[in-house]
Amino acid sequence: MDFLLGLVRSMPGAIAxxxxxxxxxxxxxxxxxxxxxxxxxxxGSICTGACVCAVLTxxxxxxxxxxxxxxxxGMLTGFVTGFFHTVLxxxxxxxxxxxxxxxxxxxxxxxxxxNLGINARVLKVIVxxxxxxxxxxxxxxxxxxxxxxxxLFFGTELGCSLRATGCNINMSHAQxxxxxxxxxxxxxxxxxxxALSGALLAQYQGFADINMGRGAIVIxxxxxxxxxxxxxxxxxxxxxxLAGVAAGGVIYYIxxxxxxxxxxxxxxLKMLSALVxxxxxxxxxxxSKYFSYTPKFKMERKMRKIQAxxxxxxxxxxxxxxKKGGKA
Amino acid sequence: xxxxxxxxxTFNAGTVNEKxxxxxxxxxxxxxxxxxxxxxxGAGKSTMLNAVAGVWLxxxxxxxxxxxxxxxxxxxxxxxxLGRVFQDPRMGTATDxxxxxxxxxxxxxxxxxxxxxxxxxxxxxxxxxxLKELDLGLEHRLTTKMGLFSGGQRQAVTLLMATxxxxxxxxLDEHTAALDPKTAAKVLELTDKFIKxxxxxxxxxxxxxxxxxxxxxxxxxxxQGKIILDIKGEEKKNLTVEMLLAQFAKASGTEFxxxxxxxx
Numbered sequence: 001m002d003f004l005l006g007l008v009r010s011m012p013g014a015i016a017x018x019x020x021x022x023x024x025x026x027x028x029x030x031x032x033x034x035x036x037x038x039x040x041x042x043x044g045s046i047c048t049g050a051c052v053c054a055v056l057t058x059x060x061x062x063x064x065x066x067x068x069x070x071x072x073x074g075m076l077t078g079f080v081t082g083f084f085h086t087v088l089x090x091x092x093x094x095x096x097x098x099x100x101x102x103x104x105x106x107x108x109x110x111x112x113x114x115n116l117g118i119n120a121r122v123l124k125v126i127v128x129x130x131x132x133x134x135x136x137x138x139x140x141x142x143x144x145x146x147x148x149x150x151x152l153f154f155g156t157e158l159g160c161s162l163r164a165t166g167c168n169i170n171m172s173h174a175q176x177x178x179x180x181x182x183x184x185x186x187x188x189x190x191x192x193x194x195a196l197s198g199a200l201l202a203q204y205q206g207f208a209d210i211n212m213g214r215g216a217i218v219i220x221x222x223x224x225x226x227x228x229x230x231x232x233x234x235x236x237x238x239x240x241x242l243a244g245v246a247a248g249g250v251i252y253y254i255x256x257x258x259x260x261x262x263x264x265x266x267x268x269l270k271m272l273s274a275l276v277x278x279x280x281x282x283x284x285x286x287x288s289k290y291f292s293y294t295p296k297f298k299m300e301r302k303m304r305k306i307q308a309x310x311x312x313x314x315x316x317x318x319x320x321x322x323k324k325g326g327k328a
Numbered sequence: 329x330x331x332x333x334x335x336x337x338t339f340n341a342g343t344v345n346e347k348x349x350x351x352x353x354x355x356x357x358x359x360x361x362x363x364x365x366x367x368x369x370g371a372g373k374s375t376m377l378n379a380v381a382g383v384w385l386x387x388x389x390x391x392x393x394x395x396x397x398x399x400x401x402x403x404x405x406x407x408x409x410l411g412r413v414f415q416d417p418r419m420g421t422a423t424d425x426x427x428x429x430x431x432x433x434x435x436x437x438x439x440x441x442x443x444x445x446x447x448x449x450x451x452x453x454x455x456x457x458x459l460k461e462l463d464l465g466l467e468h469r470l471t472t473k474m475g476l477f478s479g480g481q482r483q484a485v486t487l488l489m490a491t492x493x494x495x496x497x498x499x500l501d502e503h504t505a506a507l508d509p510k511t512a513a514k515v516l517e518l519t520d521k522f523i524k525x526x527x528x529x530x531x532x533x534x535x536x537x538x539x540x541x542x543x544x545x546x547x548x549x550x551x552q553g554k555i556i557l558d559i560k561g562e563e564k565k566n567l568t569v570e571m572l573l574a575q576f577a578k579a580s581g582t583e584f585x586x587x588x589x590x591x592x
Contacts, residue, residue, distance in 0.1 A: 172404070
């Protein structure tokens with residue numbers, strides 16, 4: 001009973017964290033699902049957002065200004081990756097890794113040390129784990145605004161051309177779409193959202209840490225996958241999908257909380273997350289390769305099996321006959 | 329209106345796979361020309377179209393449209409005066425997007441894409457009328473994803489997209505090759521209709537000799553990266569497959585070896 005009670009008490013915290021990571025996951029959705037780019041910049045840019053927000057808040061800057069500054073810093077990191085990818089021709093995944101590594105140094109320079117506390121009792125912040133219920137309400141507001149803005153954006157001429165860029169680059173060129181510009185725009189947008197999530201995370205947990213972005217992409221992907229799994233059966237509406245991704249973040253953290261409450265070693269959690277994501281990423285491929293026989297294929301396979309068996313039988317008989325012949 | 333001057337393109341230069349795809353191509357098109365291009369595999373037909381479209385830079389030579397040298401212009405910028413339909417029906421449309429979204433993308437070809445709505449209600453009615461003319465029952469499926477349509481339907485839509493903003497030049501790269509004969513005939517019929525109604529200048533690559541003869545006012549035959557035959561006017565009107573084969577043998581010194589072209 002105590003166990004369940006403790007679990008229920010931990011829920012607001014899990015939901016708040018889930019919503020923060022949900023915003024990050026929406027950023028991942030923009031690159032991974034819409035632009036069809038696996039952008040690893042996010043491991044760095046989420047930390048950049050946290051660092052910028054923490055340092056500015058500590059220096060007496062209004063917390064909203066600090067959040068906006070964090071978003072702009074995140075957008076810049078996305079621009080760098082986009083520049084590497086489109087202008088310098090570096091494969092997207094590698095461009096992201098390069099930026100991410102650079103950001104480790106940059107983040108350390110911004111913070112000045114490995115971690116920095118933000119005392120919510122002294123400083124004015126938007127969300128804090130000292131008041132989890134209020135944090136959840138505020139974060140739901142944030143998520144809703146992000147979803148509405150993205151929904152509107154992807155319904156515009158520019159947003160539509162960005163979707164086309166990710167879907168079919170040949171067609172985009174033929175229709176006069178500047179795909180390089182769009183790729184950079186998508187990366188800027190995505191990393192802006194990721195940095196927003198980082199800024200909120202730093203405030204919520206009360207500190208920014210140089211290592212806080214490690215493996216962020218995996219959590220983001222997990223949330224995207226969970227969100228897709230929920231929404232693909234409900235609705236194909238873009239807004240619903242984005243909401244699903246945010247919900248995916250929440251579900252991820254609720255499961256996380258349960259797993260911790262059961263008593264799993266927290267040090268193993270990253271491995272668990274990665275394995276779960278691996279499994280889900282593998283499902284479409286494995287399914288199409290091994291489990292998607294149409295009846296026609298099934299029939300052919302059956303025929304092949306029968307043919308092989310008959311051939312084997314015949315070979316055996318022939319061998320026997322040859323043996324007999326030899327004896328005779 | 330279109331001028332290709334001494335276009336040369338070699339792929340994989342300096343390796344064992346070196347392939348001279350275009351060897352000193354010179355071609356001038358007049359306004360309203362509908363040119364069919366025929367030739368065997370690897371003759372350089374598609375490569376020539378790609379040179380015009382700007383898929384890559386030629387090794388030497390220049391591409392001139394209406395007196396403006398566009399050799400160095402990136403592919404997406406040229407798109408404002410080029411309409412293109414590809415061989416692969418999957419290539420011409422964004423399969424994850426709706427039919428109407430695809431049309432809206434095409435409608436804004438050559439215009440700046442802003443934060444205005446991608447589709448307006450007025451446009452939607454226009455699209456419906458345009459689709460009605462295709463006579464494929466697509467006018468009721470504006471919000472169906474392109475990926476759910478058949479190859480023929482997609483090619484018809486791509487054709488519509490290519491001609492919606494009147495292009496200076498329409499590039500058709502074997503756009504019926506992946507379709508069954510009946511659908512191919514329908515798409516070709518639409519092609520003729522669009523070109524005639526819009527008074528378009530067009531280059532159409534085909535594998536099919538009969539189609540090449542039946543359509544257009546000028547026929548070009550390519551072999552090993554060169555234009556070896558250029559037939560126009562009255563001569564083109566009276567052309568037959570046999571005459572074309574004889575001319576090919578004379579011009580290239582070899583027999584025309586391509587079952588697809590003969591039987592198709």
